[in-house]
Amino acid sequence: xxxxxxxxxxxxxxxxxxxxxxxxxxxxxxxxxxxxxxxxxxxxxxxxxxxxxxxxxxxxxxxxxxxxxxxxxxxxxxxxxxxxxxxxxxxxxxxxxxxxxxxxxxxxxxxxxxxxxxxxxxxxxxxxxxxxxxxxxxxxxxxxxxxxxxxxxxxxxxxxxxxxxxxxxxxxxxxxxxxxxxxxxxxxxxxxxxxxxxxxxxxxxxxxxxxxxxxxxxxxxxxxxxxxxxxxxxxxxxxxxxxxxxxxxxxxxxxxxxxxxxxxxxxxxxxxxxxxxxxxxxxxxxxxxxxxxxxxxxxxxxxxxxxxxxxxxxxxxxxxxxxxxxxxxxxxxxxxxxxxxxxxxxxxxxxxxxxxxxxxxxxxxxxxxxxxxxxxxxxxxxxxxxxxxxxxxxxxxxxxxxxxxxxxxxxxxxx
Amino acid sequence: xxxxxxxxxxxxxxxxxxxxxxxxxxxxxxxxxxxxxxxxxxxxxxxxxxxxxxxxxxxxxxxxxxxxxxxxxxxxxxxxxxxxxxxxxxxxxxxxxxxxxxxxxxxxxxxxxxxxxxxxxxxxxxxxxxxxxxxxxxxxxxxxxxxxxxxxxxxxxxxxxxxxxxxxxxxxxxxxxxxxxxxxxxxxxxxxxxxxxxxxxxxxxxxxxxxxxxxxxxxxxxxxxxxxxxxxxxxxxxxxxxxxxxxxxxxxxxxxxxxxxxxxxxxxxxxxxxxxxxxxxxxxxxxxxxxxxxxxxxxxxxxxxxxxxxxxxxx
Numbered sequence: 001x002x003x004x005x006x007x008x009x010x011x012x013x014x015x016x017x018x019x020x021x022x023x024x025x026x027x028x029x030x031x032x033x034x035x036x037x038x039x040x041x042x043x044x045x046x047x048x049x050x051x052x053x054x055x056x057x058x059x060x061x062x063x064x065x066x067x068x069x070x071x072x073x074x075x076x077x078x079x080x081x082x083x084x085x086x087x088x089x090x091x092x093x094x095x096x097x098x099x100x101x102x103x104x105x106x107x108x109x110x111x112x113x114x115x116x117x118x119x120x121x122x123x124x125x126x127x128x129x130x131x132x133x134x135x136x137x138x139x140x141x142x143x144x145x146x147x148x149x150x151x152x153x154x155x156x157x158x159x160x161x162x163x164x165x166x167x168x169x170x171x172x173x174x175x176x177x178x179x180x181x182x183x184x185x186x187x188x189x190x191x192x193x194x195x196x197x198x199x200x201x202x203x204x205x206x207x208x209x210x211x212x213x214x215x216x217x218x219x220x221x222x223x224x225x226x227x228x229x230x231x232x233x234x235x236x237x238x239x240x241x242x243x244x245x246x247x248x249x250x251x252x253x254x255x256x257x258x259x260x261x262x263x264x265x266x267x268x269x270x271x272x273x274x275x276x277x278x279x280x281x282x283x284x285x286x287x288x289x290x291x292x293x294x295x296x297x298x299x300x301x302x303x304x305x306x307x308x309x310x311x312x313x314x315x316x317x318x319x320x321x322x323x324x325x326x327x328x329x330x331x332x333x334x335x336x337x338x339x340x341x342x343x344x345x346x347x348x349x350x351x352x353x354x355x356x357x358x359x360x361x362x363x364x365x366x367x368x369x370x371x372x373x374x375x376x377x378x379x380x381x382x383x384x385x386x387x388x389x390x391x392x393x394x395x396x397x398x399x400x401x402x403x404x405x406x407x408x409x410x411x412x413x414x415x
Numbered sequence: 416x417x418x419x420x421x422x423x424x425x426x427x428x429x430x431x432x433x434x435x436x437x438x439x440x441x442x443x444x445x446x447x448x449x450x451x452x453x454x455x456x457x458x459x460x461x462x463x464x465x466x467x468x469x470x471x472x473x474x475x476x477x478x479x480x481x482x483x484x485x486x487x488x489x490x491x492x493x494x495x496x497x498x499x500x501x502x503x504x505x506x507x508x509x510x511x512x513x514x515x516x517x518x519x520x521x522x523x524x525x526x527x528x529x530x531x532x533x534x535x536x537x538x539x540x541x542x543x544x545x546x547x548x549x550x551x552x553x554x555x556x557x558x559x560x561x562x563x564x565x566x567x568x569x570x571x572x573x574x575x576x577x578x579x580x581x582x583x584x585x586x587x588x589x590x591x592x593x594x595x596x597x598x599x600x601x602x603x604x605x606x607x608x609x610x611x612x613x614x615x616x617x618x619x620x621x622x623x624x625x626x627x628x629x630x631x632x633x634x635x636x637x638x639x640x641x642x643x644x645x646x647x648x649x650x651x652x653x654x655x656x657x658x659x660x661x662x663x664x665x666x667x668x669x670x671x672x673x674x675x676x677x678x679x680x681x682x683x684x685x686x687x688x689x690x691x692x693x694x695x696x697x698x699x700x701x702x703x704x705x706x707x708x709x710x711x712x713x714x715x716x717x718x719x720x721x722x723x724x725x726x727x728x729x730x
Contacts, residue, residue: 003439031706070573075566075618103595226449231482245446273435274477281435286445299453399598406602408592
């Protein structure tokens with residue numbers, strides 16, 4: 001079955017947990033024992049309604065503080081699709097969690113409290129989804145019941161949001177505005193009579209008709225070798241297969257390919273998936289490729305079509321979201337993990353911080369602190385083969401690993 | 416003319432049907448397996464004989480074909496396993512030609528490292544952690560692949576695909592590495608290890624549907640059968656196995672039941688069911704009103720039972 005990955009962003013009071021709870025409850029995805037557990041927890045805390053955040057806030061610390069700290073993954077399905085929601089906290093100190101959730105999602109749901117309209121946090125949520133090029137954005141204007149289901153309020157919020165979108169550099173991003181009340185269940189799964197002026201889909205209705213495509217499927221064909229398969233059995237004595245996942249485009253038997261970094265050329269001989277061979281495999285497939293010629297290939301190498309070469313450079317410019325307590329500073333050394341390649345790198349400079357509040361540039365004094373986003377130039381110890389993030393998500397992104405702590409310290413999107 | 420062209424195209428597609436169909440979850444799991452083998456020196460697959468670890472074995476086969484699975488399987492045996500599970504395990508390992516490591520909770524008890532629980536709810540489930548951590552140290556495993564899924568339980572919903580554990584096997588839930596795109600950071604220090612969960616994003620129904628589609632063999636206790644049982648706290652317990660404590664006033668009756676999860680006998684309850692084929696099991700799961708872990712007494716100990724166990728080094 002098709003799997004649609006969704007990220008949600010919103011602050012504590014926007015009713016994000018209630019919305020997710022609604023989706024689960026109204027699609028009958030919560031089993032009786034789970035509803036019972038939620039009822040019990042809600043009662044213990046003296047609430048007279050079901051607090052669905054108990055279904056999603058899985059850690060003791062989160063339940064104690066009544067906030068979402070970490071990304072939680074929530075699963076539900078309809079007859080049509082499987083859904084995975086990455087539920088992320090919305091405050092500025094959790095920017096890194098939001099970026100993490102958005103990195104694997106095709107759809108983002110941005111919640112707005114109808115009473116408050118577009119606020120600073122909305123700017124940040126939109127900016128992050130814009131930066132990460134999340135394809136479909138649902139702007140859910142929540143708590144419509146508290147503004148008397150007013151079409152005017154909805155339209156005002158819509159035009160405020162459109163003003164944000166006017167400066168977007170991602171023209172293909174699809175924005176859909178839906179007026180909802182998560183608490184009452186209006187326009188979440190079921191259509192409501194309360195807003196006859198709204199003719200569009202419910203949130204679930206909209207999700208159901210979206211065409212699923214892996215977030216890393218766009219762009220030209222890139223095949224990063226994960227590992228080499230050499231069975232050394234009698235039957236497959238000379239077999240040398242290259243295992244990896246196709247990112248972008250597709251591979252067909254007979255395709256002329258170039259191996260990077262050696263620039264050696266060959267042709268695709270076979271495409272294996274388990275014990276069968278295929279003529280063709282599309283982006284998203286984990287396969288094993290054999291080549292017509294014997295070429296020395298190891299993990300970290302990349303196969304591309306010979307007429308679709310990526311850039312090969314030792315110096316890159318990228319937008320970096322910083323995720324570590326230790327600040328990013330010029331001169332610092334980090335390990336860059338780009339596809340299956342690991343390269344030592346040195347930070348050349350931090351050009352400016354991009355304020356997620358307004359999407360404008362601020363002074364950086366050449367540093368990036370936790371949850372800040374900036375434009376960074378990086379020198380590499382050896383060349384990587386990359387595309388811009390805009391052209392190919394998988395081949396245009398990387399993580400920075402602190403060689404002292406091994407922590408994933410940041411994520412980069414190559415210009 | 417246009418119609419003719421269209422027809423010709425359709426025919427061409429049928430005569431050449433060899434375009435690989437993608438199952439996104441399967442493809443993701445295979446990708447994860449390959450990252451483990453590439454990034455770690457000494458991985459092991461934690462095999463319990465349950466449906467999730469059996470699914471893992473199939474995915475591992477697919478990830479490395481035509482080569483054999485390039486790591487051993489390890490079973491932490493509580494000594495309270497269903498006999499069907501053990502028989503199944505031994506048969507599978509023989510067919511695959513992979514190495515099986517078994518470490519016993521009984522040995523940890525005999526060595527005085529853990530103390531057997533007593534009473535009505537006694538279970539060896541918690542005791543497994545010590546045996547597991549000792550085995551990781553004994554074999555110097557740096558990556559332990561497990562079949563846990565995020566949909567099982569709310570603490571597991573927060574779990575990473577590569578989940579770093581310290582020297583003591585502890586999970587630091589508040590300080591986890593962010594996982595972006597499909598970039599998995601396997602850098603660790605000596606003494607640390609990583610728990611890897613390739614089917615993190617699968618639901619119970621995904622697993623059962625996969626078993627059905629792939630025709631994967633699973634132990635017979637997953638299917639409906641006649642069994643002597645007794646009921647306690649609304650859960651159905653096997654009455655034929657002496658490791659399950661039964662009070663004298665708890666009456667034994669024969670019912671048609673099956674097991675939805677297969678763990679330690681002392682903490683795994685059965686469900687009433689007539690589903691005796693994989694197709695029937697799949698449609699039963701689809702209709703189910705009770706979650707999978709609703710029949711696991713180990714999770715009922717407290718709201719944070721799983722989080723606490725994971726902090727101590729549990730699977």
